[in-house]
Every structure is written in structure tokens, then in C-alpha cells.
Amino acid sequence: MSGVYSHPLYYDIAFGCDPTREADFYCEVFKRHAGSVRRVLELGCGTGRILIELAKRGFYCVGLDISPEMAKFCARKARRLGVPVVVLRADMTDFHISGFDAAYSAINTVSALLTDEKLELHYSCVSKALRAGGVYVIDAALNPSPGDREEWEEERDGITVRAEWEVVNLLPRGRVLDRLRLVVRERGKSFELLDESPSRRMSPADLSELPGRFGLEPVAWYLSFDPEDEVNSPPERGRVIAVLRRV
Ligand SMILES: C[S@@+](CC[C@H](N)C(=O)[O-])C[C@H]1O[C@@H](n2cnc3c(N)ncnc32)[C@H](O)[C@@H]1O
Numbered sequence: 001m002s003g004v005y006s007h008p009l010y011y012d013i014a015f016g017c018d019p020t021r022e023a024d025f026y027c028e029v030f031k032r033h034a035g036s037v038r039r040v041l042e043l044g045c046g047t048g049r050i051l052i053e054l055a056k057r058g059f060y061c062v063g064l065d066i067s068p069e070m071a072k073f074c075a076r077k078a079r080r081l082g083v084p085v086v087v088l089r090a091d092m093t094d095f096h097i098s099g100f101d102a103a104y105s106a107i108n109t110v111s112a113l114l115t116d117e118k119l120e121l122h123y124s125c126v127s128k129a130l131r132a133g134g135v136y137v138i139d140a141a142l143n144p145s146p147g148d149r150e151e152w153e154e155e156r157d158g159i160t161v162r163a164e165w166e167v168v169n170l171l172p173r174g175r176v177l178d179r180l181r182l183v184v185r186e187r188g189k190s191f192e193l194l195d196e197s198p199s200r201r202m203s204p205a206d207l208s209e210l211p212g213r214f215g216l217e218p219v220a221w222y223l224s225f226d227p228e229d230e231v232n233s234p235p236e237r238g239r240v241i242a243v244l245r246r247v
Pocket residue numbers: 005015043044045046047048049050064065066067070090091092093105106107108109112
């Protein structure tokens with residue numbers, strides 16, 4: 001057993017089924033809320049499943065990730081596909097780049113920022129990275145609770161990955177214990193990758209009041225990757241995609 005992010009190939013198979021719907025959504029939301037967008041930044045880009053799709057559509061794309069394995073895999077995959085993507089190995093609470101029209105983070109990546117201090121540092125860096133009027137789009141899970149779980153299976157090139165994700169229990173200080181288990185079947189062998197780690201139990205205020213202190217004002221909320229699924233305010237619980245605009 002070992003960490004999922006140290007084995008990017010299996011992560012990429014498990015999560016990589018079809019990023020076009022997410023990419024379509026980000027394109028539409030950028031256009032709707034930030035106007036003309038050319039330079040795009042992904043925080044916690046992982047294996048680049050969405051970033052590479054956006055680069056194919058002509059955006060200048062930069063991704064950053066703290067995991068050397070994920071960052072390397074993303075850069076190699078983009079090279080192999082002949083898609084121009086810049087990948088930086090960096091912490092999303094401590095980076096210094098600027099001039100972006102739009103930024104985004106996917107699948108609740110922000111929940112890796114366990115303390116208010118980390119989330120504030122993150123918002124401060126993102127705010128400085130964006131031009132005025134640029135947007136930060138955050139795909140987050142609000143107030144996840146024990147019992148929340150999903151299971152699915154994907155196959156690529158003869159490798160099958162069965163994924164099980166669940167919230168195991170609530171932890172003190174606004175955290176939950178998440179478990180992600182990948183069961184890999186490859187060339188007649190089967191093995192398991194397991195990540196069991198605390199994550200931040202994101203609240204609506206984490207996506208509105210906190211970023212507001214760094215000049216990132218909420219301008220729209222969506223409940224899914226359907227741009228028609230826009231709501232006036234965030235739900236108390238469940239998936240939400242927040243659009244914050246840099247004032
Ligand atoms: C849930 S995965 C999402 C990956 C990718 N965005 C996707 O949609 O498939 C979260 C990613 O965030 C990265 N990550 C976690 N904490 C980070 C941090 N402090 N700075 C940068 N990247 C981080 C992990 O290494 C991992 O690749």
C-alpha cells in the first residue's frame with residue numbers, strides 16, 4: 001500500500017475518463033466572468049487532465065503541483081501529446097507569478113489547505129497572480145460528511161483501476177478524514193494504493209468571506225459543470241463551483 005499521488009499513472013487512469021465536459025465548463029465560465037482570457041493557471045494540476053485539454057484549445061497554460069511525481073507526469077504527458085504546457089513544481093501557498101487572466105483548482109484540491117493561515121496564503125498568492133477582473137474558479141465540496149462515498153472503475157491499455165473514495169469521519173478543528181483507495185489490476189496482478197489523510201471541511205465562508213480579504217470577490221456559483229446550473233448563493237453542503245473575481 002502506498003500514496004496515490006506517488007503513482008500518477010493510476011491516478012490518471014482513475015480520474016482521466018473524460019475531461020472535456022469540465023474543460024468546456026471552465027471555457028464558458030472564463031468567457032462569462034473574465035471576458036478575454038488567454039493566460040490560465042491551474043493550482044494543483046495533478047496529471048494535467050484538464051490543463052492539457054485547455055491548452056489544446058489555445059490557452060497559454062501553466063500548472064503547478066507540489067508532488068514531483070504528478071508534476072513530472074503532467075509535463076511528460078503534455079510533451080508526448082505535443083501540447084504546450086508549462087508545469088511548475090510549487091506549493092500553492094507559496095508561489096510568485098503574475099499576469100494571469102484566469103485560475104482554477106479542481107476536485108476539491110483546496111481542501112488540502114488545512115489551516116486558515118494556509119488558505120489565506122493561497123488566496124493571497126492567487127490574487128497576486130491574477131490581473132484585475134481576472135477570475136479564480138474553485139471546484140469544492142462543502143461540508144463533506146461521513147457516509148459520503150463514490151465508487152467507479154476505469155480501464156486503459158489493459159490496466160483496470162477501481163476507485164473508492166469516502167469520508168471516514170469528522171476530525172477536530174474543521175477537518176475530515178478522507179480515504180481514497182485504488183485497486184489496480186495489471187498484467188494478471190492486483191495491488192492497492194491507499195491515501196488516508198485529513199482534509200479541510202470547506203464551508204461557504206471559506207469561499208466567500210476569506211477570499212474577499214484578498215480582493216477576490218464571489219461573482220457566481222454553480223452546482224455542476226452545466227453552465228445553466230447557476231445559483232444565487234452557495235449550498236450549505238455538496239459540490240459547488242465558486243467564481244471569484246479579482247477586484
Ligand atoms: C485531487 S488532485 C487534483 C489533480 C488535478 N487538478 C485533477 O483535476 O485531476 C489534487 C492535486 O493537488 C496537489 N496538491 C496538494 N497540495 C498541494 C499544494 N499545497 N500545492 C500544490 N499542489 C498541491 C496534489 O499533489 C494533487 O496532484
